[in-house]
Amino acid sequence: MNYLRSATLAFWTAALPLAACGQAPALTTFPVGTATVTVSALATNLNTVWELVWGPDNYIWMTERYGRISRVDPATGQVQALLTLPDVTPTGESGLLGLALHPQFATSPYVYVVYNYTASGALKEKLVRYTYSAAAGTLTAPLVLLGNIDATTSHSGSRLLVLADGTLLMSTGDAQQQPQAQNTASLNGKILRLNLDGSIPANNPIAGSPVYTFGHRNPQGLVQLPDGSLYSSEHGPNNDDEINKIEAGRNYGWPNVEGYCNLPAEATFCAANNVREPLTTWTPTIAPAGLAYYxxxxxxxxxxxxxxxxxxxxTLxxxxxxxxxxAVGASTGYLSTFGRLRAICVSPQGKVYIGTSNRDGRGAPATTDDRILVLENRAYAPSATRSAAAPSFDIFPNPARRQATVQLSALTTRLAVCDLTGRTLRELRPTGLAAQLDLNGMRAGTYLVQVEGSAGRVTRKLVIE
Structure with missing residues (x-):
């Protein structure tokens, strides 16, 4: 029977200090109020990073426009390629775009992606659900939830966002067919809302339709705040890029309204068509993309x-x-020396991850582009009490084969070995400062070792050869 054995090995505590976490070299720093933010590169030599999502497995999930879906280790920057889509069409602005993960990922390991493809010589867009295997490191069993959406090499959207109510939003561009943005029978120029199985929620604004809002030109950012508020960023033509507050059933004006309802014809249209004005606009345009809440x-x-x-x-x-x-107050810009910025996500530790888009045909790529940049306050500590009590540990050897030792900095309440979905495989309550993991019978692959103490949980990766 496989088991975990605990033993007190006091001499190891003095002889083998805990390994310090290395930090990547700083590329630059800048002040934000009283904090100093350090910028470093997590991963390099990527190709048009389109989406970054912080996953429940504490990895960053990434899409690149040419069709690759990957997991990125935020500790090491290692990129684990899961799948390159066989039917993606990466032409102009088209290709692999947004990604979202099922909110119950441990039991429903579904990955949702939206991308452009070619059917009968025409460019189209579709939403596809894949099933993730942590053991195999693969995405399989593609299921098309929504397809045959008109597309062109520009104005395809498309961001995905799982809402707190368990439904999925998908933004679409007008595909250069401007009048379709006002046509609620068309899926172009919309924010769509679906159930996670692809069905249409019963409480959508239009019965039997996935249309949630309409009158959009090319929305490429979506975020929901803890209070449920929804915001979107949207590309204007040569004027009036927008930040919008998204409200179910509202009309956002395009192409009859550009930005605010501040021209006579626009004011008339807005009054007659329940138009929601943007919170802020930019003229000249800035090309707003990924949006996050901090x-x-x-x-x-x-x-x-x-x-x-x-x-x-x-810029950021x-x-x-x-x-x-x-309302949106006056904006402040940062990070203006790394080229085009498209993707963004925030970790539970308050680090901000930015994906550059310098290889998209409109940038001037540096030798290591495209990159995932990390923005962090390296001086930040949660609190003196929490920092002192927080569990820390080391694992050796790592990679391991039949057994490994976990060396603890202090007594802890629980130690567990989990798969990459967070499912607990083995567990014990350590009684000393070291615990021995019996790995016999476990398949080769990557696992998570979790140590819990009174101040919280710490997770580290364990590789079994």
């Missing part, structure tokens, strides 16, 4: 605001929210 104490000046990755103006914008989220 509310972590690591960078206090960003708390409670939106972070926007910008392509054309090649902080957008403070005001009036209960009904």
């Amino acid at each position: 509310n972590h104490p690591a960078i206090p000046a960003w708390r409670g605001g939106l972070l926007l990755a910008v392509l054309k103006n090649a 914008l902080h957008l403070p929210l005001a009036a209960g989220g009904q």
Whole structure:
């Protein structure tokens, strides 16, 4: 029978100090209020990073426009390629776009992606669900949930977002067919809402239709706040890029309205068609892309605001929210020396991950582009009490074969070995400062070792050869 054995090995505590976590070299630093943010590169030599999602497995899930889906280890930067889509059409702005993960990923390991493909000589767009195998490191069993959406080599959207109610949003561009954005029978120029099995929610604004909002030109950012508020970033034509507050059933004006309802014809249309004006606009345009919400104490000046990755103006914008989220204050720009920025996600530790898009045909790629950049306050510690009590540990050897030793910095309440979906495979309650893991019978692959103490949980990777 496989088991975990605990033993007190006091002499190891003095002889083998815990390994310090290495930090990547700083590329630059900049002040944000009283904090100093350090920028480093997590991964390099990528190709048009389109989406970054922080997964429940504590890995970053990434799409690249030419069709590759990967997991990225935030500790090492190692890129684990899972699948390159066989039918993706990466032409112009088209290709593999947004990604989302099922909210119950441990029991329903589904990965949702939206991408462009070619059917009967025409460019189309579809939403596909894949099933992830942590043991095999693969995505299989593609299931098309929504397809045959008109597309062109520009204005395809498309961001995916799982809402707190367990439904899925998908943004679509107008595919250069501007009048279709106002046609609720068309799926172009919309934000769509589906159940996670692809069916249509019974409480959608239009019965039997996936259309959630309409009148969009090319929305490429979606985020939901803890209070349920939804925001989107949207590309304008040569004027009026927008940040919108998304409300079910509302019309966002395109192509009859560009930006605010501030021209006579626009004001008439807005009054007659329930148009929701943007919170803010940019003229000249900046090309807004990925959108995230930041509310972590690591960078206090960003708390409670939106972070926007910008392509054309090649910057990261902080957008403070005001009036209960009904307005956006004056923006502040950062990170202006790394080229086009498209993807963004925030980790539970308050680190911000940015994907560059310099190999998309419109940038000037550096030798290591495209990159995932990490923005962090390296001086931040949660609290003196928590830092002192937080469990820490080392595993050796790693990679391991039949057994490994976990060396603890302090007594802990629980030690577990989990698969990459978070499912507990083995567990014990250590009674000393070291625990021996019997790995016999476990398949080769990557696992997670979790140590829990009074201050929280710490996870490290274990590779079994």
